[in-house]
Amino acid sequence: MDSVKPSAVTPHKNKLARTIAKVLHLRAAATAGIAPVDAGIQKVGIQIVKATSGSGDKIKVKDDRNSHDDEEHEERMAMEALLAKLFASISTVKSSYAQLQFSQSPYDVDGIQAADRMVVSELKNLSELKRCYLKKQFDPSPETALIIAEIQEQKSLLKTYEITVKKLESQARLKDSEVIFLREKIEEANKQNKLFEKKLNQSGQLLCALDNLHLSGLSPSHFITVLRHAIRSIRSFVRIMIEEMKSANWDFNAAAYAIQPEVVYWREEHKVFAFESFASREMFDGFCYPNFVFSKEQSLTTKQRERFFSRFMELKSLKPKDCLSKKPRSGFANFCRLKYLKLIHPKMEVSFFGDQSYRNLIQNNGEFPIFSSSSSSSSSTFLASFFEMAKRVWLLHCLAFSFEPQASIFQARRGCRFSEVYMGSIAEEVFPLPENDTSFSSQESDSHVAFTVIPGFRIGKTVIQSKVYLSQILQ
Structure with a gap:
């Protein structure tokens, strides 16, 4: 059998219903000549006697009520009606004051005047109630007055709640407008950043702020600036490489899992980090050695440090093509040859360009395909992006030494385990989430490092965080 659920009734409606029922009960009791139940049977002098006889039980009721009890009852009802009027008037004052506050912002003259008149009226009413109490001038119909006062109180409470709701809605609209304004500011800032980045890339300059840099004034902030440009060039190269893969009908998912196997990605677009980690790993391999070549030297002399700094200052303002054409046997040229042969697999080159002609030029002849007149438009873009990436990593290497x-x-x-000191989550940095979206950021506290995308660096006591991809499930 289905259970019967009580209907939902608000507390104010319950209170009003109880008051009406109480008044009706008192009125009915007064009409029938019976004292109210809550007055107490013994208080009104009713005696119940149970007598037993052979034929059965008999109950005798003896009523010794007097007129004094009726007077007490009427006085109590009058006092209850007076208190009900008092609370109803106070509730009206509260609702009027709430209306007065709400009408001040935005400024509403009519609303303020209406609320002011209501407050003055209720204050006069309270003064009148005080006078009636002192002179004992009570309402001749306390039951009716009680119901009217209760209705007035409920109306005032309802008005207060309505004003509160309007105030909250107004605050919510204000917050929404602030959010829209801040989003517009962010979009404007992002457009400006992209414009500056485009101008920077087109000019071929690293940063004008580093033009007057001296070895004595070198600081970790300069290294961080160059590192950001190196990371940006790696991402640009990876983006072009992925486009070439898609044009060659590569299986993108299979390639991602081949680079970083057994990784659970929070989102499909996060698989790009596997390719960034691959490019970063190959480009930074050997970074700790001078010229990316193994050396037993533990520290450098001042002259060697000055030489690395001179290389940095000389190369930072030049385009890769100019650097390689002027000094085809320099350390930077050898670095480009080494990284191209390691990063661009022979099968990848055949898939992208149809043959291994570029590889043969580098490996056998020592030439660079960036200067080949036979290069197609897509291959020229790919190669130019690679040599730009190589230049910026080489600059970072020179600055590090x-x-x-x-x-x-x-x-x-x-x-x-994830460490906020030595690591940063690259997923949150590259793909920031909306405020109400916690699809993977809320679970990062229990996550582990799936793989490193960008390595970290130490310069004296300064730690530059590595960029890692976090995943909960690692096989």
Whole structure:
């Protein structure tokens, strides 16, 4: 059998219903000549006697009520009606004051005047109630007055709630407008950043702020600036490489899992980090050695540091094509040859360009395909992006060996716990979430490092965080 659920009744309606029922009960009791139940049977002098006889039980009722009890009852009802009027008037004052506050912002003359008149009226009414109490001039119909006062109180409470709701809605609209304004500011700032970045890339300059840099004034902030440009060039190259893969009908998912196997990605677009980690790993391999070549030297002399800094200052304002054409046997040229052969797999080159002609030029002839007149438009873009990336990593390497002691590189191990000191979540940085979306950021506290995308660096006591991808499930 289905259970019967009580209907939902608000507390104010319950209170009003109880008051009406109480008044009706008192009126009915007075009409029938019976004292109210809550007055107490013994208080009104009713005696119940149970007599037993052979034929059965008999009940005798003896009523010794007098007129004094009726007077007490009427006086109590009159006092209840007076108190009900008092509370109803106070509730009206409260609702009028709330209306007065609400009408001040935005400024509403009519609303303020109406609320002021209501407050003055209720204050006069309270004064009148005080006078009636002192002179004992009570309402001749207390039951009716009680119901009217209760209705007035409920109306005042309802009005107060309505004003509160309007005030909250107004505050919500104000917050929404602030959010829209801030979003517009963010979009404007992002457009400005992209415009500045485009101008910077087109000019081929690293940063004008580094033009007057001296070795004695070198600081970790300069290294961070160059590192950001290197990371940006890696992402640009990876984006072009992925476009070439899609044009060549590569299986994007299979390639991502081949680079970083057994990784659970929070979102589909996060698989791009696997390719960024691959490019970063190959480009930064050997970063801790001078010229990316193994050396037993633990520290550099002042002259060697000055030489690395001079290389940095010389190369930072030049385009890769100019650097390679002027000094085809320089350390930077050898670095470009080494990284191209490691990063661009022979199968990838055949898939992208149809053959291994570029690889043969670099490996056998020592030439660079960026200067080949036979290069297609897509291959020229791909190669130009690669050499730009190589230049910026090489600049970062030269700057790292200009410090005393030199900057060191580190990366997070697969499966280790996330550390806010040494790591940063690259997913939150590149793909920021909306305010109400916590699809993966809320679970990062229990996550482990799936792989390092960008390594971290130490310069003296300064730690530059590595950028890692976090995943909950690692096999």
